[in-house]
Amino acid sequence: MTDPLPPLSADAGRSNAPRPADIRTAARELETTFLAEMLKSAGFGTQENSFSGGPGERQFASFQREAVAREMVEAGGIGLTAAFVEAMMEKADDG
DSSP: OOOOOOHHHHHHHSSOOOHHHHHHHHHHHHHHHHHHHHHHHTTTTOOOSSSOOOOHHHHHHHHHHHHHHHOOOOTTTTSSSHHHHHHHHHHHHOO
């Protein structure tokens, strides 16, 4: 079994608080994942008619949903990124 913890580096005693840019990136990824799941639940990317692509289209629909969700977040999203950033910054300040 592999060790899940990274090895300690020479500067392990220094503050390892996450940087605000890293927190914002993580928050954007969380909102992207959330929106992709909501698009999936809404049926986005599924097409059942004579022009549908069959099994291949269904297999690649997740890539389309993720791309659309990422663009939605880039355009401002639904406000989850800001909420996630705030929550993560509070947690970082507590630790």
